[in-house]
Amino acid sequence: MSTLKVTAERLTVHTHPNADALELAQVGLYRAVVAKGQYRDGDWAVYIPEQSVLPDPLVDELGLTGKLAGSAHNRVKAIRLRGELSQGIVCRPRALDGVDLAAAHAEGRDFAAELGIVKWAPPIPVHMSGDVESAADLLPWIDIENIKRYPGIFAAGEPVVATEKIHGTACLYTRTADGEFVSSKGFGAKNLALKRDEKNLYWRAVLGHRVPEAAAKLAAIFGAERVGIFGEVYGQGVQDLAYGAKATAELPGYAVFDVSFSDATGAVRWVDAEDLAGVLAGLSVRLPTVPRLYAGPYDEAALVALADGRETVSGTAAHLREGVVVRPARERRSDVTGSRAIGKLVSDAYLTRKGGTEYE
Template sequence: MSTLRVTVEELAVHPHPNADALELAQVGLYRAVVAKDAYRTGDYALYIPEQAVLPAALIDELGLTGRLAGGDANRVKAVRLRGELSQGLVCRPGALADLDLVQAAKEGTDFAELLGITKWAPPIPTTMNGDVEATPELLPWVDIENLQRYPDIFEPGEPVVLTEKLHGTACLLTYLAEDGRVLVSSKGFGSKSLGLKEDERNLYWRAVRGHGVPEAAAGLAERLGATRVGIFGEVYGRGVQDLAYGTDLHTAETPPAYAVFDVCAEIDGQVRWLDPAEVFSDGELPLVPKLFEGPYSLDAVLEWASGRETVSGRSLHLREGVVIRPAVERYSPVVGGRTIAKAVSPAYLTRKGGTEYE
């Protein structure tokens, strides 16, 4: 998931092609459907992104009672309104009435706490849950920001690599070379430096044991002289999320499907991100599909994000999206961290009956 930030943004307003009483307010590359004449291009307003959970008082103030997603009808979700994709909410809550919105936009002030807005946490099924313990040595995964919110993270023509974003659940494994310990966690638990105690019933442990990930991590640590190795993979398939990629239901004898999407290693006290296709070029571990390698083009990336899945080799269903990273790892001043982003398919965002476990 992306980081939740509720900020004031400058708007560009466009006509709605299918509704005379509606318009489209653009923030970055996101567009949110708004009432006609509510805003003009150059105006400033609050942007509340997808996956934000709103308090009841704010929902009532915005006239959205019963109109949001989730069991409590309080979660912002992408929807199509009169045929146009609407992502997030554009509004001016009363709590911001006396603020200088232009200055707030320049400063990048985050109003989530002030407004009582929180980030939605997906439910955790029993197979993804388990007993946890403090694991401060665990190498955590990072939140990948959406390209539509930060369209300037890459330079036009910059060499990039696009890999398919799989709809599963992220599995974090850290190998400690000093004593050979293996730490396993989910993205949610990992963000709190919590590891899952080994349990043969646990989805993540079954995946890493079934695909030989600890052994691959140990071998990589030895080759690189690393003190820690982090292998980040997606556990996916039937019984994990709603997109199954043509897999059968995993059983006690058959591990769930698994594919590595990132690798890092701590060498001489520095954590370095590595290309999985280079460090595991011999097919030692399954990898997420690489879709494109070449010069960056925003239009091309968005087109790739909306294709069909390639994991099964049969294009069985829609693709969740793509992950974009530079060919040479670098720091991004745009997001203040690692240069990496995702682009998500509109069809994925608006599909019916989707699951979002983490």
């Protein structure tokens, strides 16, 4: 998931091709459907992203009572309106009357707390949960921002690698000199690890795919005090897209998407995207990896198109693709996000599918 920030943005307004009374307000590469004439090109407004949960008074003020997602009809989700994808909400809440939105944008001001907006936390199914323990040495995963929200993460022509984004649940494995930790993205963000349980989904994936053996070999290669292996666990029983695997009755599907390590100083480094598959292929323990779909110069339009299509994980193109994750060929930081240069592009068909699940 992405981080939650509710920000002031300058709009580019487009004609809605299928509705005379509607227009499209663009923020980054996102477009949100708005009433015609509500905004003009260059106007400033507040952008509320997907996965935001709004307080009831704000839902009512925006005229969205009963129109949002979730059991309480208060969660922002991508939808199609008259054939056009609408992602997020563009608005000017009364609570911000008098606020200079251009200045707020320049300051990077986040209005989420001020407006009572929180990030949606998906429920954790029982079979994906378990008893937890403190894990200060766990190497955590990060929130990946959507390139459509932050199109400046990559420069045109920059060498990048794009891999398929698998719809599963992130599994964090850390090997230290004294032991090992297994966690989910949600627990890992709280420095918590799942106690060893061979019936637990994450532990079954880690042990079944021999991740500890691979981590030991990587520690020796890098001379590392800690090694983090980050993989996606997937299959029937995990999410609605299963890729032909049966996670509850058999060995769960598993694919590595990143590796990090740290030395005695504690500084964390990441294996470069262009080297990751080769590093893992050189181990005697062969870990599955996420499919690489593209390696070459950054081309925004081509990568947006690549996010759509059929999945390549199962080998049978069983269902639609969730999207792609893009990294620079050589690891670097991004001034746009203030963290790693990494971004995702999500398939429009995935966002608007029926009956989808979104567990972390």
